Amino acid sequence: MNLPVNGAQSQNKRMQLSDEAASYVRGLIMSGQLRPGQHLRQEQVAAALEISVTPVREGLLSLRAEGFLQLQPRRGFVVAPLAPADIRDLFIAQALIAGELAARAATTLTEEQIAELQALQGGIDEAASNGNTDEMERLNHLFHRMVNTSGGSGKLLWFLGFIAKYVPRRFYATIGGWPDASLHDHSAIVRALASHDPEAARRAVTDHLRHAGDLLADHFASSNLDAAAASAPDGAVPRS
Structure with missing residues (x-):
């Protein structure tokens, strides 16, 4: 048939x-x-x-x-x-929304959820020590997703997802300093959430994403200078 x-x-x-x-x-x-x-x-x-x-x-x-x-x-x-400023602007917008979600999450997260976040961060630390950037990226995504979804706003979450698609997750390991940001900046986020302090959580997440935006903008500027100097073949596309 x-x-x-x-x-x-x-x-x-x-x-x-x-x-x-x-x-x-x-x-x-x-x-x-x-x-x-x-x-x-x-x-x-x-x-x-x-x-x-x-x-x-x-x-x-x-x-x-x-x-x-x-x-x-x-x-x-x-x-x-x-321009690098365009990249920073994208992360500023992301930081504002994610900061608000984190502030709300600080009042709703349970002790069990806090423990889960701490476990995720422990996994990120372990992956970093093993040089496993793919696992770091995966756990980093789960860490932020848990914070964002605990903010209790589907509309803000949708807007955040729309902006976050501009983050080059596929090329995470190529951004200098980005893995380190997940290690160090997350500590302040976990402390603020564990203390159920909305403003501290907002500040920690906002600072983290602005930091990530600065790292990507600096990497973008440096990469373009290097590429221009090397005169890379026009249209060359790295394999997936």
């Missing part, structure tokens, strides 16, 4: 692939591996992600709408201008 093709499933799959392509290229741009003015070939992105060109083009068009890419005649997609 021949079954009809589920067009909705096919469309959803393509949207997922286009989101993956957009996330991948966005991360390359934010982490300085693709620099402003560099030509981006759709075929290279498709090969790096092992997907077809169609969802890649859709993903790149969404990045054009976000202002990360430009579509130029006879050149195709080109990385749009991006």
Whole structure:
């Protein structure tokens, strides 16, 4: 028996692939591996992600709408201008929302949840000592997710998730000083939450995310200077 093709499933799959392509290229741009003015070939992105060109083009068009890419005649997609200040602004917005969620979480977290956060931080410390940056990133995501979801606001959480997609998680290990920030800055966050001090929690989370934004902005500026000096091949895309 021949079954009809589920067009909705096919469309959803393509949207997922286009989101993956957009996330991948966005991360390359934010982490300085693709620099402003560099030509981006759709075929290279498709090969790096092992997907077809169609969802890649859709993903790149969404990045054009976000202002990360430009579509130029006879050149195709080109990385749009991006300044370190733009990166800091994204993290300032993230810090404001996450700080509010942390302040609310400080009044709602139970002792068991505090213990779970401490256990997550212990895991981050252990992963750092073993040089396992992938595990650090995974536990760091769980740490912040627990704090954010305990803030009790679905709307703020949605806005935070929208902003947080600009963080290049895929290239976490390439950002100098970022793993150390998860080790040291989290201590102040845990102390504030364990003390059920809303303002201290707000301040600790805000300072942490601003710190992360400074690290990424500095890395971005340095990477672009290095790339310009080395004259990297136009359109080169690292493999996923």
